[in-house]
Structures are given as structure tokens and as C-alpha cells.
Amino acid sequence: MAAIEFIEERCKGCGLCVIACPKELLKVSSHLNRAGYPVSTIEDMDACTGCALCAEMCPDVVITVFK
Amino acid sequence: MKQVFKRPEALVDVPFHFCPGCHHGIVHRLVAECIDRYGLREKTIGVASVGCSVFLYDYIDVDVVEAPHGRAPAVATGVKRACPDNFVFTYQGDGDLAAIGTAEIIHAANRGERLTVVFVNNTVFGMTGGQMAPTTMAGQETTTTPFGRQTDTNGFPIKMAELLSQLPGTTFIARAAVNTPKNLMRAKKLLRKAFEVQTENQGFGFVEFLSACPTNWKMSPEQANKRVGEEMIPYFPLGIFKGELK
Numbered sequence: 001m002a003a004i005e006f007i008e009e010r011c012k013g014c015g016l017c018v019i020a021c022p023k024e025l026l027k028v029s030s031h032l033n034r035a036g037y038p039v040s041t042i043e044d045m046d047a048c049t050g051c052a053l054c055a056e057m058c059p060d061v062v063i064t065v066f067k
Numbered sequence: 068m069k070q071v072f073k074r075p076e077a078l079v080d081v082p083f084h085f086c087p088g089c090h091h092g093i094v095h096r097l098v099a100e101c102i103d104r105y106g107l108r109e110k111t112i113g114v115a116s117v118g119c120s121v122f123l124y125d126y127i128d129v130d131v132v133e134a135p136h137g138r139a140p141a142v143a144t145g146v147k148r149a150c151p152d153n154f155v156f157t158y159q160g161d162g163d164l165a166a167i168g169t170a171e172i173i174h175a176a177n178r179g180e181r182l183t184v185v186f187v188n189n190t191v192f193g194m195t196g197g198q199m200a201p202t203t204m205a206g207q208e209t210t211t212t213p214f215g216r217q218t219d220t221n222g223f224p225i226k227m228a229e230l231l232s233q234l235p236g237t238t239f240i241a242r243a244a245v246n247t248p249k250n251l252m253r254a255k256k257l258l259r260k261a262f263e264v265q266t267e268n269q270g271f272g273f274v275e276f277l278s279a280c281p282t283n284w285k286m287s288p289e290q291a292n293k294r295v296g297e298e299m300i301p302y303f304p305l306g307i308f309k310g311e312l313k
């Protein structure tokens with residue numbers, strides 16, 4: 001079991017977490033945060049392995065990972 | 068469940084001002100992780116440069132001196148010699164380190180100062196709007212090379228890691244990238260070693276990070292990451308040019 005959390009207000013929608021996830025679980029949604037950036041979301045949390053590669057690649061330290 | 072990834076303590080909990088997909092954010096975090104790992108927060112003095120990383124003092128929770136453009140290795144030399152028990156690092160862009168500050172980095176390295184240098188090479192003057200830097204790739208369009216860098220008149224992209232590795236004063240010199248998870252994990256190991264050569268009083272440690280500047284490259288963050296892999300790494304090979312991981 002694993003889970004990730006986003007600090008949505010820090011996300012800049014760059015998509016580097018999306019290309020980092022080996023399970024292709026992430027996508028930049030159409031939802032905008034207060035800064036006006038579209039934010040990253042996870043589709044299927046149950047499939048997350050907690051590998052933390054998304055968090056490692058995030059330039060804005062948006063993601064925390066639990067395992 | 069336990070937390071397996073969290074923000075390093077040495078990284079102040081504020082948003083970065085960097086553009087989306089800018090690798091400065093990743094490199095700042097890697098520096099903060101090393102400060103945590105070696106328990107250096109109370110004894111580190113950072114020396115910031117001029118460029119998009121000029122606000123280093125707002126982000127890394129240590130004392131930071133802001134050096135004039137290019138002079139960080141000279142300022143850091145003074146700091147380290149006055150406070151030899153402190154951990155001293157510089158954080159410099161390629162315009163800073165490889166253009167206006169070429170003399171300072173070469174002589175600090177050649178003197179074998181006990182410093183750790185974090186060098187962020189994004190092949191442009193980022194902060195000022197994307198002018199050509201000495202590191203700009205052949206053919207790369209910038210605001211000052213609108214038809215692409217011509218090597219016959221503009222010279223060749225300078226390879227700082229290789230150049231510094233020739234100096235007998237240096238101890239550990241490497242080049243890393245953070246464009247893929249694999250390269251990033253390798254980059255962490257190289258940066259740790261550049262910290263250790265100072266904490267173990269062995270000498271001068273230097274890591275060049277090939278970095279994306281999506282804004283001035285006029286690319287999406289994803290395209291910019293690809294460019295690091297496809298254009299930069301073939302010319303600026305990753306690896307260790309001096310020293311070894313133990």
C-alpha cells in the first residue's frame with residue numbers, strides 16, 4: 001500500500017512527475033490552482049507503488065510519498 | 068504507512084520563484100538533502116551568485132553571502148579561510164561561473180580551496196533573458212545568436228568539468244544531469260561525494276549539473292528534459308572526471 005499527497009498550491013503543472021512515473025499514474029488535469037497553473041493529479045492511487053520517482057523529479061517539491 | 072519522501076529540513080518551506088520545469092528547483096533540493104544528510108545546517112555558509120539562483124538565501128536554511136557576479140569562489144575562499152571549520156559551498160550558473168567568473172573558479176580550483184561548488188549549466192544567461200553563454204551549444208538560438216551559435220565566430224561550448232579536472236589542485240570533479248529519474252539518482256551520489264571531500268578535508272569538490280531552462284529555450288518542460296538527454300549529454304558527457312566514489 002502506498003499513497004502520495006500534493007501541495008496543490010505549489011504545483012506549476014510542468015508535468016515532470018507525469019513523465020517520471022513508471023506506472024503512468026499521473027496527469028496534469030484541467031483544474032487550476034490559485035496561481036493559475038493546471039495541477040497534477042493521480043488517477044488510481046491503489047496502483048501507486050510508493051517508488052517516489054515523481055516526488056524526486058518535481059522541481060517544486062509538491063509531492064510527499066507514503067508507503 | 069510511513070513517509071518515504073519529504074521536503075528536506077534545510078529547504079525553507081516557501082514556494083520557489085522559478086519557472087515551471089526549471090531544474091534549479093531540483094538542484095536546490097539536492098543541496099538541502101546533502102546539508103541534512105551530513106548534519107551541516109548549523110555550520111554551513113553558502114555563497115550565492117548572480118542569476119536565477121540569486122535568491123538562494125531565501126530557500127536554503129543556512130547563512131548565505133551574496134557574491135558579486137562571478138566572484139563566488141573568491142568570496143568563498145575568504146569565508147573558508149576565515150572559518151575553516153564551517154562547510155562552505157558556492158551555487159553558480161554558467162553565465163556566472165563560465166563567463167564573468169572564469170578567473171575566480173579556475174584559481175580557486177587550482178589553489179585547491181576546501182570548497183564545494185554546485186554549477187548549474189543551462190547553456191544560457193537565464194535571468195537576463197536568454198543571451199548566449201560560453202556553454203551555449205553550437206547552433207543554439209539565443210537572443211544574441213538569433214541565427215544559432217556559430218563556432219567560427221562565437222567559439223565552442225566550454226566544458227568546465229573537463230577543464231577543471233586538469234588542475235592538480237582539484238580533488239573531485241563530476242558532471243550530472245537531473246532530466247530523468249536514473250540520472251537524478253546518480254546526481255545525488257555525485258553531489259554527496261563533492262560534500263564529503265570537504266567534510267573530510269580532502270580538497271576541492273565540483274559537480275556540474277546539466278539543467279533545463281524551458282523558458283529561454285522556448286520549450287515545454289518535457290521537451291526541455293528531452294533536449295538535455297538528446298543534445299547536451301552527447302556533448303557534455305556525464306561522469307566523474309577526477310576522483311572516485313569510494
Ligand SMILES: Cc1ncc(C[n+]2csc(CCOP(=O)(O)OP(=O)(O)O)c2C)c(N)n1
Nearest residue numbers: 117118119136160161162163191192193194
Ligand atoms: C557585474 C554584472 N554584470 C552583469 C550582470 C547581469 N546579469 C545578471 S544575471 C546574468 C547571467 C546569469 O546567467 P547564469 O549565471 O547562467 O544563471 P541562470 O540565470 O542561467 O541560472 C547577468 C549577465 C550583473 N548582474 N552584474
Ligand code: SF4
Nearest residue numbers: 021048049051052054
Ligand atoms: S510514487 Fe511512484 S508509482 Fe506512485 S505516483 Fe509516484 S512515481 Fe508513480
Ligand code: SF4
Nearest residue numbers: 011012014015017058
Ligand atoms: S512535477 Fe511537481 S510542479 Fe510539476 S506538475 Fe508534477 S507536481 Fe506539479
Ligand code: SF4
Nearest residue numbers: 085086089119193280
Ligand atoms: S529563466 Fe530559466 S533558469 Fe531562470 S527560472 Fe526560468 S527556467 Fe529557470
Ligand SMILES: [Mg+2]
Nearest residue numbers: 160161191193
Ligand atoms: Mg545559465
